Amino acid sequence: MLIHRYIIIFVLTINISWGQTTFQGMNPNIGVIGDFSYQIHSNDVDLDRGFQFSEVEISFRMVLDPYARADFFIAVVPPEEAVELEEGFITLLSLPYSFQARVGHFRPSFGKFNLTHPPETPLATLPLFLGNFFGEEGLAATGVSLSALIPNPWDLYIEWNIDILNGEELASFKDNAPEDFLYLLHLKNFFDVSENHSIEFGLSTMMTKSDASGHETRLYGADFIYRWKPLIFGRYRSFTLQSETIISRKEVENQNINSFGWFLFLQYQFSKRWFAGSLYDYSGLPTSGDDVERRISAILSFWPSEFQTIKLQLQKSERNFSTPRSFISVYFQWTFIIGAHGAHKF
Amino acid sequence: MDLYHRSSWCAQILEETNVHKTNQNMEKGMNFFWHHLFVVFVFATLLSGKSTIEVVTTLPDLREIAKEIGGEKVSVFSIAKGYQDPHYVDAKPSYIIKLRKADLFIQVGLDLEVGWVQTLLEGARNKKILWGGDGYVNASKGVTLLQVPNIDPTKLRAEGDIHIYGNPHYWLDPENAKIIAENIYIGLVRIAPDDEGYFQENKRQFISRLDQEISKWTLMMEPYGGRKIIAFHNSWPYFENRFGIQIAGFVEPKVGISPSPKHIKSTIDSMKRENIRIIIISPYYSKKIPERIAKEVGGVVVELAPSVEGMIGISNYFDLFDYNLRQLIDAFKKFDDEKSAGSGD
Ligand SMILES: [Zn+2]
Numbered sequence: 125m126l127i128h129r130y131i132i133i134f135v136l137t138i139n140i141s142w143g144q145t146t147f148q149g150m151n152p153n154i155g156v157i158g159d160f161s162y163q164i165h166s167n168d169v170d171l172d173r174g175f176q177f178s179e180v181e182i183s184f185r186m187v188l189d190p191y192a193r194a195d196f197f198i199a200v201v202p203p204e205e206a207v208e209l210e211e212g213f214i215t216l217l218s219l220p221y222s223f224q225a226r227v228g229h230f231r232p233s234f235g236k237f238n239l240t241h242p243p244e245t246p247l248a249t250l251p252l253f254l255g256n257f258f259g260e261e262g263l264a265a266t267g268v269s270l271s272a273l274i275p276n277p278w279d280l281y282i283e284w285n286i287d288i289l290n291g292e293e294l295a296s297f298k299d300n301a302p303e304d305f306l307y308l309l310h311l312k313n314f315f316d317v318s319e320n321h322s323i324e325f326g327l328s329t330m331m332t333k334s335d336a337s338g339h340e341t342r343l344y345g346a347d348f349i350y351r352w353k354p355l356i357f358g359r360y361r362s363f364t365l366q367s368e369t370i371i372s373r374k375e376v377e378n379q380n381i382n383s384f385g386w387f388l389f390l391q392y393q394f395s396k397r398w399f400a401g402s403l404y405d406y407s408g409l410p411t412s413g414d415d416v417e418r419r420i421s422a423i424l425s426f427w428p429s430e431f432q433t434i435k436l437q438l439q440k441s442e443r444n445f446s447t448p449r450s451f452i453s454v455y456f457q458w459t460f461i462i463g464a465h466g467a468h469k470f
Numbered sequence: 471m472d473l474y475h476r477s478s479w480c481a482q483i484l485e486e487t488n489v490h491k492t493n494q495n496m497e498k499g500m501n502f503f504w505h506h507l508f509v510v511f512v513f514a515t516l517l518s519g520k521s522t523i524e525v526v527t528t529l530p531d532l533r534e535i536a537k538e539i540g541g542e543k544v545s546v547f548s549i550a551k552g553y554q555d556p557h558y559v560d561a562k563p564s565y566i567i568k569l570r571k572a573d574l575f576i577q578v579g580l581d582l583e584v585g586w587v588q589t590l591l592e593g594a595r596n597k598k599i600l601w602g603g604d605g606y607v608n609a610s611k612g613v614t615l616l617q618v619p620n621i622d623p624t625k626l627r628a629e630g631d632i633h634i635y636g637n638p639h640y641w642l643d644p645e646n647a648k649i650i651a652e653n654i655y656i657g658l659v660r661i662a663p664d665d666e667g668y669f670q671e672n673k674r675q676f677i678s679r680l681d682q683e684i685s686k687w688t689l690m691m692e693p694y695g696g697r698k699i700i701a702f703h704n705s706w707p708y709f710e711n712r713f714g715i716q717i718a719g720f721v722e723p724k725v726g727i728s729p730s731p732k733h734i735k736s737t738i739d740s741m742k743r744e745n746i747r748i749i750i751i752s753p754y755y756s757k758k759i760p761e762r763i764a765k766e767v768g769g770v771v772v773e774l775a776p777s778v779e780g781m782i783g784i785s786n787y788f789d790l791f792d793y794n795l796r797q798l799i800d801a802f803k804k805f806d807d808e809k810s811a812g813s814g815d
Contacts, residue, residue, distance in 0.1 A: 190602045193592065218597040222570070273570060273595065281563035314563035319551075322562060355554045356754055396728065396756070429726065430631060470561040470589065 152186035152194075153464035159243040161457040167448035177202045181210065181243055185464065192216050197241065210241065210264065226269040231262065232287045233310045234328045235347040235368045237387075238262045246391055246399070246425065248437040248455035252407035252417060253370050253385025257296045257343065265289040265306065281314040296372060296410040297332055297341055304332045324349045339375035341410075362393040372410050383408035391423075399425040409445075417443035432460045523662055526572040526599075528583050529556055530778040531641045532609055534787045536576060536654050538676040539669055543662065544574075549590070552779030555754040556582055557631075561589035569594035572605065574657055579610035580638035598661075607657035609650045613640045616707045630724030639776070643708035644684050644791055648677050679788070687713065687791050694802050698744055700737065702751040702760055705776055713795065718746055721760050729759060741767045747805050748798070752776040772801050 159178040166172070184196045197210040213228030231239055238254055242261055254262040267289030274282040291297045291306035308330045315323045328345035346369050353362040369386035385407035393399045401423040409415045421439040428434070437455040522545040527533040533548035540546070547568055550559045556578070569575060569590055577583055591600060598605035615636030619626065626634060640646045655673045659666045695714035702721045710717050719740060723733040741747070747769035749760045753776075760771045774794045775781040784793050 187601065190600060191597075215592070217592055218595045218600065222595040224595050273567075279567050281567050283563075312563075316562065316564045322564075324563075353560065355551055357756070358560070359555060359558055359754070360756055470563065 152184040155183045155185075155461060155463040157181040157183075157241075157243050157459060157461050159457070159459050161248065161455055163456075164454040165451055166453075167451040169448070179243065181241060183464070188214070191218060210261070222272055224271050226271075227267075229264065229266045230269070231264045232267075232269065232289060232308050233285060233312070233326070234258075234263050234308060234330055234343070235345045235370070236324070236326060236349060237347070237366070237368055243459045246401060246435075247389070247403060247421070247423060248435050248457040249421075249439070251368070251385075251387040251389075251403070252405045252419060253368075253387065256385060256407045256417075257370055257372060257410050258294050263294065265291045265294065267305070269308075281312070283312045285310050285312075291332070296343060296374070306330055306332050320352060320354045322351050324351075337377075341372070341374045343373075344371045345369065360393070360396050362391075364389070364391045366391075372408075374410055381411065381413045383410055383413060397427045399423075399427075401425070412445075415443070415445040417441065417445075431462070432458070434458050523573045523658070524571050525574045525576065526568050527576040528559075528578055528587060529641070531787060531790070532576045532578065532650065532654070534778050535647060535650050535676070536574075536658075538787070539651055539654050539672045540658055541668065541672050543665055543668065544658070550777075552775065552777035552784065553753045553781070555752070556777070557585065559583070559586045561586040561593075563593065565590050566593040569599065570596050572596060572599050573661055574605045574607060575599035576607040576609055576654060576657065578638055578641070579608040580615070580635040581633055582638035604660045605657070607653055609653045610638065610640065611653050612649045613646050615640070616711065617704075630722075631726035632724075637704070637707050639705040640708050642706060642776070643712045644680060644687070644787075645712060646708065647680055647787060651676055683788055683791070687795055690795055690799060691715070694799065697802060698746045699748040699750055699798075700741060700746055700763075702749065702755050705752065706750065706774075709794070715798070718744060721749065721751075721763065734759065734763060738763055738766045741769065748772055748801050750774045750798075753780055770801055770804070772797050774798070 158180055161176050161178060162174070163176055164171070164173040178201070180200045182198045182200070184198075185193070187193045192214055194214045196212045198212075199208045199210045200206070201208060209229055211228070211230045213226050213230040216225045216227075219225055231241075233239060237245065237251060238258075242250055250260075250262055257263075265287075267287055269285055269287040271283060271285035274284060276282060285308075287306075287308040287310075289306040289308060292304075294306075297304075297306060308328065310326060310328045312326045313324065317323055324347075326345075326347045328343075328347070330343040330345075332341050348365075348367050350365045351362070352364075366389045367387065370384070372381075372383045374381040374383075387403060387405040389401065389403045391399055391401035403419070403421040403423065405419040405421065407417055419439055419441045421437055423435060423437045425433055425435045435455065435457045437453075437457070439453040439455070440450070441453065442450045523540060523543055525533070525536045525540060525544045525546045527536060527546065527548045529550050530548040530552045533546045536544060537546050549565050549568070550556050572594070575591070577587055596605075597603055600606060617633070618636035619632060619634060626632065641650060651673050655669050658669050662669075691713040696716055698716045698718040700719050700721060701717045704720055704722075704725055706717055709715075719737060721729055721734075721737060723729055729737070741763070747764075747767060749764055749769065749771045751757060751760055751771055751773055753773055757771055757773075763769075764771045773781065774797060775784050775790055778784055778787060778790050780790075781793060784790050
């Protein structure tokens with residue numbers, strides 16, 4: 125771990141010294157995000173509270189040549205100071221027949237929410253199902269992805285992608301044989317209802333080949349976003365409704381485990397710097413047909429500038445497994461960015 | 471010009487439809503029908519492909535100048551609307567569809583569109599218009615930039631959300647439109663060299679009309695040289711320089727930072743002290759605070775168009791200055807009349 129840290133410091137030093145010379149143009153865009161929070165978790169018996177520095181995320185992003193770009197996201201996670209590769213991939217921007225390809229370790233498009241790095245989402249916590257079905261940080265995997273737009277006479281945005289991934293570490297696929305690939309298929313559709321309203325919906329499916337004893341796991345997902353953002357005063361008012369769902373069908377000895385998760389997130393921007401949101405969140409576990417948990421959250425976010433966000437999230441959680449069965453959490457999260465904060469995905 | 475996609479897509483549908491035919495007799499007739507339909511499609515594709523160059527610009531101002539130079543050889547589309555804040559445009563996938571088919575892409579450049587252009591260009595999978603492609607035009611090439619920051623880079627953001635390469639709102643000086651026109655002209659010639667003469671003539675006409683209008687505008691503004699006004703946001707230095715007005719301060723204390731009560735107070739004080747009565751603002755900013763300040767000093771908030779179609783009736787690049795200068799002159803006159811009426815008492 126120490127070696128990793130030195131590598132990062134070394135890389136940063138090189139870049140900083142480059143910055144002072146004429147090589148500035150050769151410098152990738154570097155961004156560093158800090159994710160600090162104060163959390164309180166309480167049930168009838170216990171009260172847990174404390175500061176947490178969830179991670180420092182360092183990103184290096186650059187166009188390699190006229191045809192490709194590379195992106196690296198490295199997280200340093202206290203207190204163990206573990207260094208994790210969150211993403212590291214090359215994107216081939218314009219292959220023949222308008223294909224695009226991605227190779228490396230990345231966040232695949234199973235749904236929409238998963239594409240955003242946790243510190244940059246509008247929530248202090250990830251939706252439950254991303255954690256339960258994939259992992260603490262959501263879905264990230266190593267492999268290749270190929271995508272293309274589907275031409276159509278109505279000029280609608282319809283994009284498909286197919287990914288082949290290593291996924292043996294993901295919660296849903298843990299017991300599959302490691303040599304099995306995951307196959308992911310995603311379809312993204314976008315419509316402008318009018319200048320100020322838009323709808324996006326997507327369908328995802330993910331499966332593994334059978335494990336040693338011939339069992340399969342299949343996941344199905346659907347995502348939907350409705351956005352209202354007036355073009356003229358878009359910096360002062362906006363509204364987002366976002367919902368995603370996952371259905372899992374896992375074959376085990378002599379039976380199937382069916383489980384399910386979904387969330388509904390609403391967010392209203394009521395002034396230039398203030399957003400109010402609420403989240404309903406429900407999820408089963410991929411390894412159990414009976415265990416479920418649900419949460420309801422209220423979120424208030426304040427953006428002092430584009431480079432900091434302060435969130436207050438109140439959350440009530442219930443579950444029918446493990447203890448405590450119900451608890452209340454308060455998150456006071458502060459994220460801050462220096463350097464480049466890449467182009468905003470839409 | 472997206473010949474491959476349209477024709478292959480047609481061919482695919484035709485093939486699939488062919489597979490499902492069963493009746494022999496019908497097949498003959500259908501074959502004839504499909505054959506003709508196919509020919510029509512191919513012709514339509516070729517015709518539509520040959521006849522116009524698809525130009526996509528980030529701002530309507532660039533769109534209008536591209537239309538002047540490209541004339542009937544181009545069809546044009548601007549991603550941002552003139553009444554929209556160009557710093558914050560959502561990279562909607564529907565724009566990607568426009569860019570996918572574009573032959574020429576023109577942007578303001580510097581860091582104006584930094585938050586959205588990259589996502590769109592990369593999503594478009596269109597080699598022609600990617601950076602360095604023949605169909606990519608950065609309109610800022612050769613423009614003399616104002617307000618290039620000379621600040622220790624680690625302290626840049628202490629100045630707010632400033633433009634790190636210099637102020638990019640250069641299209642608000644009509645002299646710069648000549649440079650923009652030249653850049654667009656070079657781009658058009660690169661992708662359609664056969665039409666060089668046509669574009670050159672259009673450029674010549676545009677520049678000569680521009681020269682006439684600039685003399686007219688300069689004359690209109692002459693009586694108001696050196697007049698002080700306040701701006702909401704720092705997007706007018708090129709306009710200020712060209713027309714001899716003086717922007718004495720900003721409602722925003724730092725770029726993109728909302729004014730504190732203290733800053734509002736000091737703006738009011740300095741407006742009173744220097745007898746400044748006009749606050750200019752773009753349509754996409756909230757007028758709440760400027761109006762409060764204007765009320766306090768007996769002044770007025772004047773909405774100026776930052777771009778073509780920024781206000782109703784501004785449909786080309788010349789309208790932009792006609793409108794903005796008329797608004798300013800009307801406001802100056804109003805206070806001059808008030809003053810002379812006041813001194814007459
Ligand atoms: Zn600006």
